Amino acid sequence: MADRVIGIDVGTNAVRAAEVVLGATPRLVRFGQVGLPSGSVHEGEVVDVAAVAAALRRLWAEAGFTSGRVRVGLASARVIVRVVELPLLSDPDTTSTLGLQLAEYVPLAPESTVFDFQPLDTVESDEGPHRRLLLAAAHRDAVRPLVDAVAEAGLRLDAVDVIPAALARSLAPTPPPGGPGSGRVEGAEGGDEGPVDAIVSIGAGTTVVVVARAATPLFARTVTSVAGRRVTEQIAAELSLSSEEAERRKRGVPDAGAEAHSPGVRVAAGPLTSELVAEVVDSFAYYGGQPGALSVGRVLLTGGGSLFEGLGELLEARLGLPVTAADPLGDVELGDLGFEPEDLPFLSPYLSAALGVALGGGRTKAKRIDLSPARSSGRASRRPLIAGAAAALLLLGTGAFHLQRAGMIGSEQAAAAAIRAEITALRTVDADAGAESAERTPATLRQIIESARGRD
Secondary structure, three states: OOOEEEEEEEOOOEEEEEEEEOOOOOEEEEEEEEEOOOOOEEOOEEOOHHHHHHHHHHHHHHHOOOOOEEEEEEOOOOEEEEEEEEEOOOHHHHHHHHHHHHHHHOOOOHHHEEEEEEEEEEEEEOOEEEEEEEEEEEEHHHHHHHHHHHHHOOOEEEEEEEHHHHHHHHHOOOOOOOOOOOOOOOOOOOOOOOOEEEEEEEOOOOEEEEEEEOOEEEEEEEEOOOOHHHHHHHHHHHHOOOHHHHHHHHHOOOEOOEOOOOHHHHHHHHHHHHHHHHHHHHHHHHHHOOOOOOOEEEEEEEOHHHHOOOHHHHHHHHHOOOEEEOOOOOOOEEOOOOOOHHHHHHHHHHHHHHHHHHHOOOOOOOOOOOOOOOOOOOOOOHHHHHHHHHHHHHHHHHHHOOOOOHHHHHHHHHHHHHHHHHHHHHHOOOOOOOHHHHHHHHHHHHHHHHHHHHOO
């Protein structure tokens, strides 16, 4: 039986949901959106839990979704997505190692951070096989209100996904054998050479820039200083329009004979569109300066803010790259959505994120990212700490290969064996042991780690 998955995108102005039947070719069978009161979501994070929950309940009532089990996406400046490389370890030991090294990868306080990872591939190095991972992390305060809103709406949360990964799935999919996917650059398939896609998703409160290859984000940045709502407010202020009329003018929707995208609208929005373009250009420059960065072949625009006339041309001129409207429906079959075919091009900019969240679900043995606070790999427990000590030893052990004398290597191996034996003994401690044992274990682990570090 095919999996049915519902993905939710909670934006600044609206909540959107897409229901997908997964298979060789995914089929979109339902999509809906409901507006949000102003201020309910700020810079990608839920502020008013009750308002978002009410919108979700209304969305389910109006759109007729067939299940209450959902995946939800998160986009915020406090969400970090990056590719990291670690020695080849088991998933539990990888989790523990990431926890110990989290401060090196994420500019968030480790004690306030939830994180998870998704394995990508295995690569060979001088120190042996390593595994490339997609690491996602977020501040707990960015995740918790979103989770609470889903629960208050009476829905069952399957996972908290990250919007950069969702956009990569829906707009830069893995191509089928024998041909490139619609969201990829021809010639980028296979190996590490060739250009990759960049995605610029302009919402009302966030602008998400993603560099993606084969449904995997290689780089992601979320900008909150300038996005669609600020452009609308600027147009309204400069032209003395209501917010609703300014939004229609920005999107090019004629109203009562008024000229859409008039020169006055473009002039009014000019300073902010220039600021937005500058932020995107800066994001590309930062990515390009990273070790191993691949060349970008084209830019795909999505999100409601991408409909502003002339934005694509501005980006093309500044980036020197082709910029086109993204098509999330290119690799998806369409069910009876209740929309006319001529409406689909207008629907696409609002669909990409929710569709991508849904595409990340389904029954699979493959590990996938889930930042749910109750299930995230970043939750605190004694077992990850113990496993983390073992993982730290493995990391430190790779340094032993660089020692020049065989005798030194032998002594390191003997010391590591002794410490592993102590860790094994620690693992036999009952998880429900008394307070005295619970208090003593972290100190013991610190001693083990410091001892190993001292012999690096």
